[in-house]
Amino acid sequence: xxxxxxxxxxxxxxxxxxGVDVDGSPVALYRLGNxxxxxxxxxxxxxxxxxxxxVEDGKIECPLHQGQxxxxxxxxxxxxxxxxxxxxxxxxxxxxxxxxxxxPAANAAPGPNAGDGIRAAAQENNADGRKSTGPxxxxxxxxxxxYVWPEEGLxxxxxxxxxxxxxxxxxxxxxxxxxxxxxxxxxxxxxKAGDFIRSNxxxxxxxxxxxxxxxxxxxxxxxxxxxxxxxxxxxxNVKEFVCPYHQWSYDLQGxxxxxxxxxxxxxxxxxxxxxxxxxxxxxxxxxxxxxxxVFASYARDMESFEDYLGPEVLKEFEATxxxxxxxxxxxxxxxxxxxxxxxxxxxxxxxxxTLLHTFLVTFGLLVAGNRSLMLADATGRHGVMASAxxxxxxxxxxxxxxxxxxxxxxxxxxxxxxxxxxxxDSPWSVTMATIWPNLIIQREMNTLGMRQIVPxxxxxFIMKWTMFGFEGDDExxxxxxxxxxxxxxxxxxxxxxxxxxxxxxQDGMQHVPGGQHLVKLDPAVAAGTSESLISEASIRAMYRxxxxxxxx
Amino acid sequence: MDDSVLTxxxxxxxxxxxxxxxxxxLHHEIESFxxxxxxxxxxxRLADWTxxxxxxxxxxxxxxxxxxxxxxxxxxxxxxxxxIHDRAFALTETSMFAPRYLRHFIANLVVLGxxxxxxxxxxxxxxxxxxxxxxxxxxxxxxxxxxxxxRREGGALKLAERRCVYDNLLVPxxxxxxx
Numbered sequence: 001x002x003x004x005x006x007x008x009x010x011x012x013x014x015x016x017x018x019g020v021d022v023d024g025s026p027v028a029l030y031r032l033g034n035x036x037x038x039x040x041x042x043x044x045x046x047x048x049x050x051x052x053x054x055v056e057d058g059k060i061e062c063p064l065h066q067g068q069x070x071x072x073x074x075x076x077x078x079x080x081x082x083x084x085x086x087x088x089x090x091x092x093x094x095x096x097x098x099x100x101x102x103x104p105a106a107n108a109a110p111g112p113n114a115g116d117g118i119r120a121a122a123q124e125n126n127a128d129g130r131k132s133t134g135p136x137x138x139x140x141x142x143x144x145x146x147y148v149w150p151e152e153g154l155x156x157x158x159x160x161x162x163x164x165x166x167x168x169x170x171x172x173x174x175x176x177x178x179x180x181x182x183x184x185x186x187x188x189x190x191x192k193a194g195d196f197i198r199s200n201x202x203x204x205x206x207x208x209x210x211x212x213x214x215x216x217x218x219x220x221x222x223x224x225x226x227x228x229x230x231x232x233x234x235x236x237n238v239k240e241f242v243c244p245y246h247q248w249s250y251d252l253q254g255x256x257x258x259x260x261x262x263x264x265x266x267x268x269x270x271x272x273x274x275x276x277x278x279x280x281x282x283x284x285x286x287x288x289x290x291x292x293x294v295f296a297s298y299a300r301d302m303e304s305f306e307d308y309l310g311p312e313v314l315k316e317f318e319a320t321x322x323x324x325x326x327x328x329x330x331x332x333x334x335x336x337x338x339x340x341x342x343x344x345x346x347x348x349x350x351x352x353x354t355l356l357h358t359f360l361v362t363f364g365l366l367v368a369g370n371r372s373l374m375l376a377d378a379t380g381r382h383g384v385m386a387s388a389x390x391x392x393x394x395x396x397x398x399x400x401x402x403x404x405x406x407x408x409x410x411x412x413x414x415x416x417x418x419x420x421x422x423x424x425d426s427p428w429s430v431t432m433a434t435i436w437p438n439l440i441i442q443r444e445m446n447t448l449g450m451r452q453i454v455p456x457x458x459x460x461f462i463m464k465w466t467m468f469g470f471e472g473d474d475e476x477x478x479x480x481x482x483x484x485x486x487x488x489x490x491x492x493x494x495x496x497x498x499x500x501x502x503x504x505x506q507d508g509m510q511h512v513p514g515g516q517h518l519v520k521l522d523p524a525v526a527a528g529t530s531e532s533l534i535s536e537a538s539i540r541a542m543y544r545x546x547x548x549x550x551x552x
Numbered sequence: 553m554d555d556s557v558l559t560x561x562x563x564x565x566x567x568x569x570x571x572x573x574x575x576x577x578l579h580h581e582i583e584s585f586x587x588x589x590x591x592x593x594x595x596x597r598l599a600d601w602t603x604x605x606x607x608x609x610x611x612x613x614x615x616x617x618x619x620x621x622x623x624x625x626x627x628x629x630x631x632x633x634x635x636i637h638d639r640a641f642a643l644t645e646t647s648m649f650a651p652r653y654l655r656h657f658i659a660n661l662v663v664l665g666x667x668x669x670x671x672x673x674x675x676x677x678x679x680x681x682x683x684x685x686x687x688x689x690x691x692x693x694x695x696x697x698x699x700x701x702x703r704r705e706g707g708a709l710k711l712a713e714r715r716c717v718y719d720n721l722l723v724p725x726x727x728x729x730x731x
Contacts, residue, residue, distance in 0.1 A: 234617060330618040330625025334723035358646035410645065413634035462722060467625045482629045486639070491613065491627040491727035493642050499726040500649045507686070 003091065003098040009036065010095060017060060019051025022101060024141050026051075027088065029097060030071045032058055037071050038090045038099045044076065044083040047143065047170040064173060075109040084109040140551060147552050150516055154527055154540040159515040161543075162339035162506065167550070168458040174549050175437050176202025176455070181288060181295040181308050183439035183452055184208050184218055186466055188292060188326045194237045194252065200454040201285065201296055202438065207231045207241070208294060211252035216289060218296040219254035219282035241282075254282035291321035293450070309435070310377035316384045316433050319426040320443045324470035329481065332449075332465040334490040336499050338506035340455040341546075343463070346498055347432045347440055348383045348538035350374050351521060356501055359493040362410050363418055371427075376528045380541030381436035387533075389420055389429040389445070417483040420445040436545075444494075446477075447484040459506060465489055575663070582674055582702065583661055585709050590656035593729060598640035601730065606703055606712045607633045613716040613731055616696070627727055639730065649728040653683040654693070656731065670704035671712070678716070680731050682724075694718045694731055 004022065012018045012031040019041050020027050026041025028050045039060070041050055048064035055061075059068045059077060067081030074085035087105035091098050147167065150156035160167060176182060184199040185208040196209035198221060205221035221231050223243040230243035240257060242249045249258040256277045264270025285296040288305045295305060306314055336343070346352065350372060354361055372387040412418065420429045423446065433441040440451040448469065454462040465488075469481050488495040509515055522535035527544050530537040585604070592601040605611060614626040630636045660677040675697055682693035696718035703712040716731045 235621075328623065330621075330623030331615065332625070332627060332723070333615070333617075333721050334725060336725055356648060358648070359642055362646060410641075413637045413641075414632060417635065417638075478624070479631070482624055482626065483631060483635070485625060485629055486635070489627055490723040490725065493647065496726040496728055497648045500728075503725060504650070 002102070003100050005093070005096045005098050006038075007097045008095050009092065009097055012036065012097070015055050017051045017053065017055050019049060021140075022099070025101070026140055027099065027101075028060065029090075029099075030055060030060065032071060036090050036092060036097050037105060038088040038097075039069065039071065039074050040086040040088075042140075042143075043067060043081065044085055045081045047166060048173060050085075064169070070109075072105065073107050073109040074105070144552060149547065149552065154543055155518065155520045157517040157519060157539075157543060159509045159512070159517070161546075162341065163458055163509050165458055168455070170550055172202050172204075172455070174551075175546075176204070177298040178549065179297070179299045179302060180437050181297050181302060181305055181435075182437065183293065183435065183450060184296045185216075185294040186292060186326050186328065186450065186468060187216065187289060187294060188328050188468070189235065189466070190216065192237065194239060195235075196231070196238060197235045198231055198233070200438075200452070201298070203455050205229055206285065206296065208296075209238075209241075209252050215253075216287055216294055217253050218285045218287050218294070220285075222283065223248055224256060224280045224282060225259075250282055254284045256281045291318065291323070292326050293317075293321060309382060310379070312375055313377045313382045313384060313433065313435070316375070316386070316426075316431055317435075317441065319424055319428075320431065320433070320441055320448065322424060324472060326468040327471050327473065329467045329469055329478070331467065332489040333462065334499070335456075335460060335462055336502060337460050338502040339458055340453050340461040341542075342502045342505055343440070343451075343453060343461070343498075344383075344434050344436075344542060345539050346502060347385055347434050348374065348376075348542060349536060350385050350387075350533040351536065352501070353385075354533060356497055357494050359487075363412065363415075370533070372531070372533050373428075374530045374533070374535055374538050376538045376541040380527060380538075380543075380545040383434045383538045383542070385430075385432040385434075385538075386428040387430050388427060417480075417486060418445075419480070421477065421480060436542075442488060444487055445484060446481050447488055448481065449488065463490075575666075578666060578672065579661065579663055581709060582663065582672065582676075582700075585702070586658040586661065586676060586698075590658055593656050593731070594654060596654075596729060598644055598730075602633065602637050602640045604711055605633045605636050605714075606705060606710045609633050609636065609711055610713045610715070611636050611711070611730075612714075613718065613727070615721055616717050616719050617721055619715075619717045627723065628730060643728065643730075647728070649726060651685060652728065654729050655681045655683075655690070657681075658698070672700075672702040672709070674698075674700050674702065676700070678731065691724065692720070693724060694727070695720055696731070 006020050006022055007018060007029055012029050014031055016031060018029045020029060028039050028041045030037045043050055043062040045067050046064055048062050050060055050062060052063040053061050058071050060071050061068050065080050068077040069075060069081065069085045070077055074087040076082055076084050087108040089100045089103040089105055147160060150158055182201040184206060185197055189197050190208060190210040193210055193212045196207055199206050199208050206218050207221050208216065208218050210216050221229050223230050225246055225248050228243050228245045230241060240249050240251055247260045251257050259271060262271045285298060286300055286302055288295050290305050309317060370387050375384040429445050431443045435441065438453040442449040442451060450466040452464045454464065456462060467485060469478055487493050490496060490499055519536040519539050522530050522532055522537045525535065525537035527540035528537055589604055611630040612626040613628040618625050628639060630639060656678060658676050658678045662675050664673040664675060666672045677697055679692065680694040681690040683690045696716055699715040699717065700711060701713040702709045
């Protein structure tokens with residue numbers, strides 16, 4: 001039993017909450033009047049940080065799913081939370097707040113501190129990780145005990161990274177809703193004031209709209225009244241948004257403009273007199289547009305987009321978006337029954353390209369030995385897979401022998417669709433930029449596309465491809481891009497194979513407990529940029545970053 | 553009796569009958585073409601499928617979203633029989649995808665017009681069901697409309713254009729066999 005100082009009382013706002021770390025365990029401290037209380041810092045439902053939540057009437061409301069706990073007793077008060085929160089004894093020593101991690105609060109609920117061992121064991125028996133209600137999370141320590149990265153380090157990836165629902169929920173909170181710039185649209189999709197499209201940040205539906213002043217706004221597609229997803233059209237033009245349920249209306253900035261019967265009828269009913277419309281607008285996101293590409297973030301104080309990409313990846317981004325104005329050519333949309341990260345990995349894995357894609361190899365677009373680069377940014381989260389097209393005759397007999405995919409004597413009846421029309425200031429004919437966390441910029445010779453990842457759970461995601469050319473393309477160039485589009489998308493010669501391979505990987509993890517992946521290629525590069533196609537160093541770099549963001 | 557009236561009636565009746573018979577025969581001819589088309593795809597005889605198009609045929613599979621907005625991007629975009637041939641060739645010889653059974657159903661044929669030169673425009677609804685070997689059910693893989701232009705070559709109908717416009721915006725994973 002040990003009292004330890006964890007904060008000064010002045011750090012905790014009146015009727016507020018402060019998160020602190022006590023020997024690696026998150027703890028939430030609350031001030032109710034002159035009293036201070038302490039509970040475990042993580043919700044017992046899913047992996048949410050309670051100190052990001054709201055204190056009201058002696059209750060803490062979880063920011064993720066709005067479950068509530070009594071602050072004094074830790075008692076779970078309403079769904080989805082069912083398990084009580086652990087509490088800690090608190091004493092004040094002058095201005096110092098001291099807690100005893102081994103002693104519950106005086107009026108603690110009987111459950112959480114007493115029966116831990118039994119419940120924890122029961123949870124372990126149910127360790128498929130698919131439960132929608134989270135395990136009895138008590139601390140960061142508990143998390144790191146449950147989700148153990150293999151001892152070998154980054155050369156192994158455990159299956160739970162791809163299959164566990166708790167991990168998925170944490171990804172939504174820490175990554176898609178965290179400190180990231182998420183792709184949401186091309187500016188050319190909303191050229192005029194009032195133009196909008198539906199989009200997503202992670203799984204969360206958002207609306208991207210151009211306002212009268214020309215600015216682009218991004219807000220959640222969720223009425224601030226009863227949460228209705230009010231915008232149902234994929235795209236369109238509006239003067240304002242009106243929720244169909246109770247006709248609450250919002251301007252193009254997402255501000256609440258009208259509440260029907262706000263003052264009631266005949267002096268009865270209606271909103272409270274102090275209802276403040278300015279505090280009930282749509283949840284607006286931070287927005288940044290770079291060369292006609294629009295990104296959004298839940299973080300208010302995001303680093304600049306340029307810093308986020310880093311100089312090397314920014315250079316490749318600007319090689320594709322070279323100042324010409326993008327022109328929309330259309331969409332592909334498909335589901336993919338695999339974990340969303342496998343799509344990033346597929347494009348940080350140049351090894352597969354020469355082996356899986358017979359078409360690519362046979363017709364000389366990419367062979368082992370082509371000039372190529374697998375770039376990773378300094379953080380490891382972004383990457384660019386780049387290669388230069390070779391003439392078919394340059395395939396060496398050695399390389400052919402290794403490539404089971406290579407077929408002699410095959411030819412296309414219409415080979416011109418594989419032509420590369422030089423249009424970029426770049427040594428590469430193909431670049432695939434993986435922009436963390438939800439974008440792949442495809443520059444496959446002249447077929448160009450933004451691939452937006454919309455995760456829908458650990459086992460599936462939606463992919464939306466926005467295919468584009470540039471203003472100034474003549475009709476023949478547009479048709480060339482469309483013909484070359486046969487390579488990509490869910491029916492593309494390469495695209496369909498990627499989708500199938502990723503499905504196979506997810507299938508392979510379904511019924512094997514405790515499985516791991518092997519990513520050992522190219523040991524000379526621990527994690528990061530490699531000049532060899534026969535490398536998994538960029539995948540390792542991505543997981544180095546992922547583990548930091550996830551705290552695992 | 554007025555001879556001229558008699559002659560006129562006799563002449564008119566067979567002509568009307570002929571044109572109704574012609575329409576019926578044409579309708580039947582396209583329906584049986586579509587049945588053979590579905591069968592070739594169901595049996596994954598893609599070389600035979602290729603031969604159902606004219607040399608200058610256009611074959612495009614595009615979402616209704618793109619079609620309605622005048623956006624040209626297609627899942628499959630072929631501007632000639634040579635490209636259709638390459639598609640069939642690549643799917644048969646180079647593409648990797650899990651084995652599957654597909655079943656195409658074509659219905660609600662409407663013949664929109666028949667020109668003197670033998671060009672016929674029509675539309676028909678289609679659905680494609682897919683069976684993967686690790687699932688018990690056949691899933692609805694695609695549902696849509698064919699917008700077609702037929703032409704006669706050596707007396708037989710061939711497709712000069714088939715635009716497959718699908719309603720289900722989200723393609724389930726991958727479209728491996730044409731529709």
